[in-house]
Each structure stands twice: as C-alpha cells, then as structure tokens.
Amino acid sequence: MEPIRVMVVDDHPVWRDGVRADLERSEGTKVVAEASDGGEAIEQVRSSMPDVVLMDLRLPTVSGVDAIRAIVEESPHVKILVLSASGEESDVLEAVKVGASGYLLKSATADEIIAGVLRVHEGEPVFTGPLAGLVLAEFRRVSTADPGEPGLTTRENEVLKLVAKGYTYREIGELLFISTKTVQNHVRNILTKLQLRKRYELMRYAIQRGLDRKE
Amino acid sequence: MDGQMYGLTGGIPLSTLASGGGGVGGLPPPAEAEPGRRGLRQGIVVFRWAALLWTAVLAAVVDLSHPALAWTALGILAVWNAGVSFRHAWDRVDVRWVDLGLSVALLLTAPAMMREGALAVSGQPFFAVAYPLATVLTWAASTGFIGGVATAALLFVPLAFSRAINGVGFDRLASSEVVDVATGGIYYLMGGGTVGLFARTIDRAAAELRSANDEAALQAERAARLQEREALSREIHDSVLQALALVRKRGRELTARSSVPGRDIGELVQVADDQERALRRLLQRRADEPPEGSVPLRTVLEAATYGIQGVPVTVTTVDPMWLRADDVGELSAAIRQALENVAQHARASMATVFAEEEDGQIVVSIRDDGVGFSYDEERMRRDGKLGLLRSMRGRIEELGGEMHLSSAPGRGTEVEFRLPGPSGPAAKATSAKATKDERS
Numbered sequence: 226m227e228p229i230r231v232m233v234v235d236d237h238p239v240w241r242d243g244v245r246a247d248l249e250r251s252e253g254t255k256v257v258a259e260a261s262d263g264g265e266a267i268e269q270v271r272s273s274m275p276d277v278v279l280m281d282l283r284l285p286t287v288s289g290v291d292a293i294r295a296i297v298e299e300s301p302h303v304k305i306l307v308l309s310a311s312g313e314e315s316d317v318l319e320a321v322k323v324g325a326s327g328y329l330l331k332s333a334t335a336d337e338i339i340a341g342v343l344r345v346h347e348g349e350p351v352f353t354g355p356l357a358g359l360v361l362a363e364f365r366r367v368s369t370a371d372p373g374e375p376g377l378t379t380r381e382n383e384v385l386k387l388v389a390k391g392y393t394y395r396e397i398g399e400l401l402f403i404s405t406k407t408v409q410n411h412v413r414n415i416l417t418k419l420q421l422r423k424r425y426e427l428m429r430y431a432i433q434r435g436l437d438r439k440e
Numbered sequence: 441m442d443g444q445m446y447g448l449t450g451g452i453p454l455s456t457l458a459s460g461g462g463g464v465g466g467l468p469p470p471a472e473a474e475p476g477r478r479g480l481r482q483g484i485v486v487f488r489w490a491a492l493l494w495t496a497v498l499a500a501v502v503d504l505s506h507p508a509l510a511w512t513a514l515g516i517l518a519v520w521n522a523g524v525s526f527r528h529a530w531d532r533v534d535v536r537w538v539d540l541g542l543s544v545a546l547l548l549t550a551p552a553m554m555r556e557g558a559l560a561v562s563g564q565p566f567f568a569v570a571y572p573l574a575t576v577l578t579w580a581a582s583t584g585f586i587g588g589v590a591t592a593a594l595l596f597v598p599l600a601f602s603r604a605i606n607g608v609g610f611d612r613l614a615s616s617e618v619v620d621v622a623t624g625g626i627y628y629l630m631g632g633g634t635v636g637l638f639a640r641t642i643d644r645a646a647a648e649l650r651s652a653n654d655e656a657a658l659q660a661e662r663a664a665r666l667q668e669r670e671a672l673s674r675e676i677h678d679s680v681l682q683a684l685a686l687v688r689k690r691g692r693e694l695t696a697r698s699s700v701p702g703r704d705i706g707e708l709v710q711v712a713d714d715q716e717r718a719l720r721r722l723l724q725r726r727a728d729e730p731p732e733g734s735v736p737l738r739t740v741l742e743a744a745t746y747g748i749q750g751v752p753v754t755v756t757t758v759d760p761m762w763l764r765a766d767d768v769g770e771l772s773a774a775i776r777q778a779l780e781n782v783a784q785h786a787r788a789s790m791a792t793v794f795a796e797e798e799d800g801q802i803v804v805s806i807r808d809d810g811v812g813f814s815y816d817e818e819r820m821r822r823d824g825k826l827g828l829l830r831s832m833r834g835r836i837e838e839l840g841g842e843m844h845l846s847s848a849p850g851r852g853t854e855v856e857f858r859l860p861g862p863s864g865p866a867a868k869a870t871s872a873k874a875t876k877d878e879r880s
Contacts, residue, residue, distance in 0.1 A: 354792055358756035361796065365758060389756045390807045390854070391792035 228255040228347050232275035234266040234292070235308075236284050236305045240331075244279060244308075247335035254342055263287025267295045270303060277342050278305045280325070282316045297324030299401035304345040308338070318359045321416065323425035327351025349409060349414045360419060368424070377415065384411045471777060471831035472653075473646030477581070480639060484577045485525050491570040492517060498567035506553040510567075513546060513553075517571065527547050528822060531582045533739040540579070540591065541571035547598035551606035560608035560617055569599065569624050576628050588632030596625035609836050620749040634825075650773070659770040660743035665735070673747065687762035734762035737802065741793050750783040758796040767839050767859065771804070774835040778806040781828060786810025786853060800861045801841075807854040812847040 231254050231381035233241050241259050248254040260266040264287040270278065279294065293305050294312040297416035305325040309317055317328050326345040329338060330353070341351045352360075361382075368376045377385065380401075387397045401408075504510050521541060550568035551559065558564045571836045572595045577609050579586025600621055603613055690708055738757045745753040763771065775793065782791045789808030795804045813820070819865055820826045833843045838858050847853035 354754050354756045354794070359793070360756055361758040362760075386794070386796065387798075389758075389792070390794045390805060391754060391790060391809070392807075 226253075228253055229277055229342060230255060230257045230273070230275045230375070231342055232256070232258040232260065232266070232269060232273060232278045234260045234263075234278060234289070235281040236261045244338065246262060248342070250302070251339045254319060254339060261285075263289060263292030263295075267299075268294045270296050270300055275302075275303060277346050278303060278309050279338070280301075280305055280320070281331075282307060282309045284321055288316075289325060293320050293325050294323040297388050304348070306341050306345045306351060308333070314355070314359055316435045317356065318363055321356065321360075322419055324420060326416070328353060330355070330358045343375070348413075350412055352388050352416075354391050357385045361385050361389065363419065375418070377418070379413050379416050384408060385415060388412070398411060445450050448573070469647075471828045472649045473643045474827040476642035476646065477639070480581050480635070480642065481528075481530055482580055484574065484635070485530065487577060488571075488574040491574045492521060493568045495567055498565055498570075502564045502567050503555045503558050504553055505555045510550070512551040513549065514576065517546070532580050534730070536579055536582060538574075539575050540594070542576040543595055544598050547572060547595065547602060548605065551602040553608055556607040556634060559603050559606045559681065560612060560614065563829065566602055568602075572599070573628055573631050576632040577635045578850075580632045581639045584638035584640045585633055588634075589629060590632075592625070592632035594629035595628055599624050599628075616754055653776060653854075654769050654773055657743050657746070658769065660746045661735070661768065661772075664739045664743055679713050680719050683711050687711055689856075730780070731762055731803055733765050735765050735768060735845065737761035737763045737795055737804075740772060741775065741795060741804070744772040745779060746784055748776070748779045751779075751786070751788050753779060754792045756792060756794045759800065761795055761797055762861075763802065763859075770835040770839055771857070773797060774832045774857060775804065775806060777832050782806070782808040782810060782853070786812075788852065793809030797861065802859040802861055803856065804859070805854055805856040807852060809852045812849050812851045812853050814847075814849050 231248055233244050233248075233256055235241050235244070238261070241261075245256045245259070248256050257275055258269045260269045263284045266278065266280070266284075267287070269275075271279065280289050280293060284292070289307070289309075294305075296303055296420075305320075307317060307320045307325045307328045308331055309320075309328065310331050321328060326348075327341060327342050329349050329351060333341070344351050364377050364432045383401060384397060387400065392400070394405050394412070398405045483770040491711050492514070495517075499507075499510050499514060520539070523537075524530055524535055546568050551566070554564070554567075559566055576588060576592045576595060579591040603617060603621065604610060608617075687708055690704075694704055694708075736759075738755065738759060738761065740763055741755045741757065745755060779791060779793075784789055786808045788808035791806065793804065795802065797803070813825075820829070829845070832855070836843045836859065839859050841857055841859035844856040844858070846856075847854070
C-alpha cells in the first residue's frame with residue numbers, strides 16, 4: 226500500500242524536523258512537503274498534493290485557520306489534523322469549524338500523531354478530550370443564545386461527555402451498549418453539525434452584510 | 441444523576457461508609473496523617489500480643505490459687521484481641537472503653553487468682569501488670585497526650601490496690617513492693633504520655649503538610665490569573681493602543697494640511713473600523729468575566745493538577761464555568777487527594793479531570809484508566825483508603841456538595857464531585873438535600 230502523503234506546517238524548523246523524523250520512521254506515512262506559513266501551505270498543497278496536512282495554528286502572516294479554510298475550499302479531499310500548543314482553545318474550535326478533522330496537542334507522542342494521521346486519512350475525526358469539552362461548550366453557548374437552533378441529541382451529548390472524560394470509543398460503546406462503529410458515527414455527525422453551523426453562520430452574516438450595504 | 445455515572449458497579453454514596461475513628465483532639469485527623477497513624481496502630485497491636493504473651497508466661501510460672509480462672513481470663517483477652525485486631529477497630533471509641541474495662545477487671549481479679557500473700561511473702565511477680573499498658577497505648581494513640589496520661593492514671597488505681605486484694609495490706613508492704621507498684625504506674629504514665637505526644641505530632645505534621653499543599657495550590661492559581669490578565673493587556677496593547685496612536689498621529693498630520701483628500705480620511709476610518717471590531721471581540725470574550733466573588737473553574741482545576749507526578753492529567757471544562765472563591769481551597773484539596781491517589785495506586789496510563797455544569801450544579805469528575813478496585817470496605821480500611829475517601833467526601837460536603845464513586849477491578853475509577861453552582865436556587869436546594877440525607 227502507498228504510504229500516506231503528509232505535509233507538515235509549522236513556523237519552527239526544529240519542530241518540523243522532529244515531526245518529519247517521527248513520521249518517516251513509520252512505514253505507513255511519508256512527508257512530501259513542509260511549510261512555515263499559512264500562505265506557503267496553501268501553495269504547497271496545490272503543488273505536492275498531500276493526503277493529510279499536519280497544521281500548527283499560530284503562523285506568521287496567514288494564520289492556520291485561514292489556511293485551513295482556503296485548503297478545504299480548494300481541495301476538499303485533503304484531511305487536516307491540527308497540532309497545536311495548549312492554551313489556543315478558541316483557535317482550535319475555529320479550525321475544526323472551518324474543516325479540520327481533528328486536534329492533537331503538541332505534547333502528543335509520535336505514536337499518537339501517527340495514529341491521528343491514519344485516522345483522519347480514513348475519514349475518522351480525531352476527537353480528544355479537550356476538543357470534546359470545547360465542542361460541548363460551543364453547543365451550550367448556541368442553545369442558550371438561540372434556543373431554536375438544532376443542538377446535539379441526548380445521545381451525542383452523552384458520547385461527547387465520555388470522550389471528554391478520556392474514554393476510548395470501544396469503552397464508550399460498552400458503557401452505552403452500542404457498537405464502536407455507532408460511536409464513531411455519532412462523533413462524525415457531531416463534527417458535521419459543527420461545520421454546517423459554521424457555514425450557516427457565514428451565510429447569515431453575508432446576507433446581513435449585503436442588506437447593510439444596500440441601505 | 442445515575443444516568444451520568446456509567447458506574448461499573450453504580451455510584452456508591454459514601455455516606456454508606458461506616459464512621460468512627462476521630463482524630464486526636466476530637467477533630468477528624470487530616471488524611472495526610474493516615475500513613476503515620478496506621479504505622480503507630482500496627483506497632484501497638486504488635487505490642488499488645490507481646491504483652492499478652494508475657495502475661496501468659498508469667499501466669500505459667502507464678503503460684504496460682506485459681507489457675508482455671510486465670511487461664512479463662514487470658515483466653516477471653518486473647519479472643520477479644522484477635523477479634524478487634526482482625527477488624528482493625530482499635531480506634532473505635534466503644535472498643536477502647538471495653539478494653540479499658542477488661543484491663544481494670546484484670547488488675548482487680550488477677551491478685552485474687554494468686555495464692556494469698558504471694559505478692560509479698562514469696563516476692564512473686566504480679567503477672568497481670570503488662571497487658572493494661574497496651575490499653576494505655578491504644579488510648580494515647582487515639583486521644584493524644586491527655587487521654588494517654590488519664591488512662592494511665594486511671595489504671596494505676598487498681599494496680600495500687602492489687603497487693604491489698606492479694607491479702608497484703610498497705611501497712612505490711614515491703615519498700616521494694618511499694619517501688620514495684622510505683623514502677624508499674626510510672627511505666628503506664630510514660631507509655632501513655634509518649635505515645636500521646638507522638639500521635640499529636642503525626643497529626644500536626646500532617647496538618648502542616650496539608651496547609652502547605654493548599655497554599656501551593658492557591659499560589660499557582662493566583663499566578664495563573666495574573667498571567668491571564670497580562671495576556672489580555674498585552675493583546676490590547678498590541679492592537680487597540682497601537683491603532684489609537686496611529687489614528688492620533690495621522691489625524692494631527694491631516695489637520696495640519698489645508699485640504700485633506702477623502703482617501704486619507706477613509707484610511708483612518710478603516711483603521712478605526714478594524715480596531716473597533718477587534719476590541720469588540722476582546723470585550724465579548726471578557727463577557728465571560730466571573731460573577732462577583734467567583735473565579736474561573738478551569739484555572740482552579742489546572743492549578744490543582746500542578747506537580748502531580750507519575751500520571752499525565754488532562755483538564756477539560758465546558759466553559760465558561762465559575763467557582764465561588766471561598767470554595768477553591770476545599771475543592772482543590774479534594775481533587776489533589778484524588779489525583780495523588782491515582783498517581784500512587786491506580787497504575788493508570790492517564791487521568792482526566794472533566795467539569796461541566798448540570799442543572800445549575802458544578803460536576804467535576806476525576807477518572808483514570810488504572811486497575812480500579814472492588815468496593816470492599818474491610819479491604820479499603822486495611823489499605824488506608826477509607827480515611828482518604830472520608831476526607832474527600834468531608835471536604836465536598838463542607839461545600840454543600842455530594843461525592844460519588846464508581847470503579848471495578850481492571851476498569852479504572854471515576855470519582856464525581858457535585859457542588860452547588862456559584863448562585864441560584866438550585867444551589868440551596870442541593871445543600872438542603874445533602875443535610876437531610878446526612879441526618880437520615
């Protein structure tokens with residue numbers, strides 16, 4: 226099987242080298258490009274056609290979130306896994322909303338990063354505990370600000386809470402008496418809901434702006 | 441609520457745990473004192489058996505007039521000691537009183553079991569003198585210096601009358617006999633006093649350790665808040681203040697000119713526009729400003745995990761969440777106890793602290809993927825876990841909250857704290873309920 230083509234985006238060369246070394250050690254992944262900035266990343270995706278982009282969010286000039294938005298727009302088949310330092314929670318949520326498939330902390334081990342790459346490549350979101358907390362908070366905010374909005378189902382809520390507590394999908398399946406596959410489906414649906422909401426918000430914003438202009 | 445505890449054995453309210461074992465001086469001992477106190481208790485149990493054995497050896501040697509009675513008494517003592525030691529119940533108040541009663545009875549009856557006058561005439565040793573010292577030590581370990589000395593003084597009375605009961609009046613006692621009795625009393629006093637002081641020292645050291653821990657957690661929290669404040673002012677400085685300076689500078693330049701092209705003014709408007717939006721975003725984030733007298737729960741939880749070694753801890757909160765500032769100390773301490781227990785005993789690869797708001801309550805759960813345990817009170821008491829759980833539960837109830845525990849061997853452990861939120865009627869209702877449960 227062809228190894229997964231990975232691109233590493235980070236403004237620190239040392240970090241890029243480290244991640245490259247980790248990924249090259251694994252048979253299943255290969256680093257095909259590196260970028261030190263969001264703008265460079267958008268161009269590199271066009272020329273080197275990676276399967277998965279490992280993306281830092283704090284980048285000079287073009288931010289990670291903007292780059293993700295552009296990459297997803299142009300090449301929807303490219304999967305994006307955010308690798309970010311702790312304390313950048315609001316950016317992380319934004320990145321996932323505009324199309325990233327998951328989020329790992331930079332403190333993650335090499336094995337965790339490789340497993341994350343494999344998972345997003347298969348179309349599975351990488352939902353860590355802290356991200357689950359952010360998503361729960363986001364849906365709570367939405368439901369208090371706008372009670373009419375479709376929120377999470379009770380089951381989705383339960384699944385997210387267990388993810389936030391650090392349970393694996395298999396353990397969650399056992400606790401809720403559902404299959405691991407069903408748990409995966411719930412997680413995927415939650416991510417889709419989040420991204421749909423973002424698109425809806427943008428649309429509403431655009432319409433409002435359009436109306437303002439006409440006045 | 442049970443729906444939330446995907447309890448492998450279900451949530452067990454810790455109010456079902458047996459109570460008992462007050463600390464030195466009436467207050468419950470800090471959980472940190474538990475290892476030291478356990479060592480002391482175990483040492484005293486060993487001494488008990490040695491004392492009993494010595495009593496039996498002497499009983500076999502001395503001139504008994506009622507040997508059957510003496511051996512029956514020793515048998516009762518042996519059964520009593522075996523039973524209590526097996527249940528680790530020496531710090532229970534009722535057990536200590538019974539033991540004291542047995543010691544008094546032994547001192548009063550033993551002289552009558554020896555041949556009349558044996559204690560004076562043939563100078564035989566008083567075989568029952570050793571066991572009561574064990575009683576003194578047990579009381580001292582549980583009630584401290586004063587309790588130990590008081591027990592010793594009490595037991596000295598029957599000891600002093602032992603010769604009279606044996607038929608040797610005070611006037612007929614040889615001076616060496618008087619010295620013997622006095623020596624016994626002094627041993628009781630010294631034993632009780634020393635062990636009492638020792639027990640008090642253990643508790644004091646533990647209390648100091650605890651307040652040092654609490655202080656460290658508070659310091660860490662203050663540092664985190666300061667950092668947050670600095671980050672905010674840095675952000676304002678970088679964006680808004682810079683832009684204002686630019687607007688002022690350009691504005692001055694433009695007013696100096698006789699005619700100003702609309703494009704230049706447009707530029708200024710653009711800068712103001714951008715910054716207005718940036719500032720609004722900052723302020724919106726600050727709309728999460730804590731309610732009066734509250735602090736961000738996340739900061740508290742993160743501070744509580746500082747310095748936990750041996751297991752990586754992830755903190756996840758469904759923000760924004762607030763905690764009453766007054767509750768910070770107790771909650772941090774309870775979380776630290778839970779995490780330290782995980783780090784020391786659970787053999788877990790990870791631990792998470794997860795907090796969310798539910799029906800106006802703050803729910804904090806500490807979960808690990810370690811070995812877990814079956815809920816076995818005896819065993820937990822032996823492992824010294826009961827004291828720890830009681831201490832955590834005490835802290836949470838102090839805040840008007842509840843604690844739940846779920847675990848099973850090989851399947852990790854989850855401890856859940858439910859606290860009333862910073863405000864609202866739900867908070868009051870919960871604490872009222874907790875008080876009621878306590879009484880029933």
